[in-house]
Amino acid sequence: MGELGEFALIERINAGRVQAAGVLLGPGDDAALVAAPDGRFVVTTDMLVQGRHFRIDWSSPHDIGRKAIAQNAADVVAMGAVPTAFVVALGCPADTPIDVVDGLSAGMWAEAARAGGSIAGGDLVRSPEIVISVTAFGDLRGRAPITRAGARVGDTVAVAGRLGWSAAGLEVLSSGIERSDAYTDVLAAHRFPQPPYASVLDHLVDSSAITAPAGPVEVPTALTDVSDGLLADLGHIAEASGVGIDLSRAALRDPALETVAEHLDTDAAQWILTGGEDHAFAATWPPEANLPVGWVPIGRVRAGHGVTVDGVRRPGRGGWESFGGADSVAGPETR
Structure with a gap:
């Protein structure tokens, strides 16, 4: 230089x-x-x-x-x-x-x-x-922005993209274990996330959906990307919307990620719920909405506040905070 x-x-x-x-x-x-x-x-x-x-x-x-x-x-x-x-x-x-x-x-x-x-x-x-x-x-191409503040009681909570893969890749790197083909995908997910942009945008800009005569266009009531961890980012939606969110642990299971977790003797659910940096998208949708391709339901918006999993609130922050905890080495990439 x-x-x-x-x-x-x-x-x-x-x-x-x-x-x-x-x-x-x-x-x-x-x-x-x-x-x-x-x-x-x-x-x-x-x-x-x-x-x-x-x-x-x-x-x-x-x-x-x-x-x-x-x-x-x-x-x-x-x-x-x-x-x-x-x-x-x-x-x-x-x-x-x-x-x-x-x-x-x-x-x-x-x-x-x-x-x-x-x-x-x-x-x-x-x-x-x-x-x-x-x-x-x-x-925005003439549309209203989709903020965190629109979730309503009864809405479906859904995600597009993978959860926990970046955190799994980070754990492989942090552990210093021998690299093998078993970890190729999670390492790649950590090194460069691939947000599923099309899962959001293809639906929003679909002219047939925008002009559909059958009723209102089905768009998310609230939307965020999962950068700090699923619990943390859905917590932002819950707080902004004045609602609670309950997730289904069974709906969040990822057998491929569980295999990696078994190799590392850890819990894949922790990666999925708190890992962050996958830059998947999480949204709330009207309860009657047909979810677009690529979206998977994982829970429901309820009355109350905060985020629970099968009705139980998990302890801790639920994700990354830039000034939280020990400032050891390298933020989400090496926290």
């Missing part, structure tokens, strides 16, 4: 890149220009710090780049919006090898494209360790 220099690196990162339709003017000027077709943006930002949120001896630069974009794109989709543009600020030491930055950039662009957007610009700065800050923009 120190030998190449900032401006040469910026040119290298942007060479040959093609912007998504929502980016009207990309890197090269004082600021980017991003379309806002219905006059609004969904905007979110998140940060990854080396040693806190990732380790370069556990994840490749490409994987880290994908994760940086994925966790922001998932937040945009969790509002019911289509990701359009990402702005990335990267800090790193001067002796960072160029191939590390190339890998980070390639991973970011790959995940941005998978989410439907592109990288509109950003900043580079020298720092003691690698720090990645991403701001993401999304387009």
Whole structure:
């Protein structure tokens, strides 16, 4: 990095890149220009710090780049919006090898494209360790945002995507056990989450559903991505909506994950309920709704407050908190 220099690196990162339709003017000027077709943006930002949120001896630069974009794109989709543009600020030491930055950039662009957007610009700065800050923009396409505050008593609670796999991969890495084919999938899930964007967006933008004459469009009453842990994130919905949520332990079982847990002599349910970082989506749906493809019912919204499993409240926070507990090594990636 120190030998190449900032401006040469910026040119290298942007060479040959093609912007998504929502980016009207990309890197090269004082600021980017991003379309806002219905006059609004969904905007979110998140940060990854080396040693806190990732380790370069556990994840490749490409994987880290994908994760940086994925966790922001998932937040945009969790509002019911289509990701359009990402702005990335990267800090790193001067002796960072160029191939590390190339890998980070390639991973970011790959995940941005998978989410439907592109990288509109950003900043580079020298720092003691690698720090990645991403701001993401999304387009609601004329729809109302889907917030955490709409859950109603009687609604079905459902998830799209895998739960607990990232936590399982983290435990494999943390344990230092011999890597084997038995852990390939959970390691991959931890290194770069793959939020099921289409499970949310394909349903929302389906013109046949939007114009269906049979009745109101079936959309989630509340929606979130599972970044901090299922109990924690559903707890946010319960609190914002003024309701309680009860989950079915049987509905949450994952035989493949249980096999990994048996190898590690641990409980897969703990990963599923508190693991986080899978960036699956959890939502509440009207009780009469036919769930779209990819969604699995796991519980019900009830009167009261908080989240229970088979009627029992589990002790503890139920997920990740940035300033909770001991600040040992590396946040969700190595907590």
